[in-house]
Amino acid sequence: MGLHSDTEESPPANIFIPVDWSDAADAIAYDSVTSPPPITLICGAKNSGKTTFSRYLLNILLPRYKRVAYLDTDVGQTEFTPPGCLSLTVLDKLTSDLTIPCVKTPERCFFFGDISSKRDPKMYLSFIFALYDHYRKEYCMLDKNNSPSGTGLPLVINTPGWVKGIGYDILVDMLKYIAPTHVVKICISAESKNLPSGSFWLDEGDTTAVTLVEINSARQDSLQRSVLVRKDARLLRDLRIMAYFRQCFSSEMSITTIKELARALAAHPPYEIAVSTMKIKHLHCQVPGNEIFYSLNATIVGLAISSEDSEHFPRCVGLGLVRGVDTFKHALYVITPVPQSTLEKVDILLQGFIHIPTCLLQ
8 A cells, every 4th residue: 555745746547527527627717707816615515526626626726826725624534634634735736646635734734633523613613714814814915905916826625524513504604704706516416415505605685706616426327326435534544644654754765555654653763852841732621630641642643833823823833643751751752754943843732532543553
């Protein structure tokens, strides 16, 4: 099983792109009246093809705009970061394979620490709003009338497939705050699982200008019905985590199997981090003071830097694998691909519910 990172080229894959998908992407990318660049949110039920369409749209936008921003709001099936993260990434290269996730360094990232927003919807939305505000500040230039000018980057927003109950309410809040120029709604044949028709998030009488594009899932059988492919979500998350920690080693180093990666990580010298220099924050739970060391051992933590921005959220610069603790020295031994120059700025360790793949615990 291969491991992929942003330094490796992925082989091309044969992906069926329906006509309505290509028409939708072309209209978003080359609509002559789109100024400033489009802000496109993609939504739909699980396994409808949201991630594949978002990658395809990136590839259509890049030739025109050269750089495209990507806001990933799916903490369970992340696109360019390990699971449990919410991130804004700026891309300048085409994605050769629409099916294989690859690790990229995000422009800004927050560690949510869980694979579902249901653990803390308020925190989840706060992180997304802060990422969007950062995009607006950095990539939507304002003219003297505080209106976006023609310069800036287009934004693609991928969303989770949880579109019922609280998941629906979260999606509506996201749509109202971001107010995208385009909303792509992907429909499957099981109508009961689809989002409501029309601009479902707008209140009655709301005249917000938005282009709604409704397309069908690309997965179809001989009767043109959507076919849901049940993904092994846990396996995909494990592969993303392994691809992330693969970056601890040179791309020239021969590591092509999970077993080889596990052995390499076991032999890799860790960083020693003095607990006294860190603020340890447990997300979504409380841990007694005398249990902190035990709770951190053999876990994945978010490595964060205190924020000086008004948002007050610690900015995640990467993940660390806690290989061991020394209770006498009050030290942690952490393996991470984060460069030492960045690691020296880290002052917060965030612990959530992101688990180390069992195959790496050797």
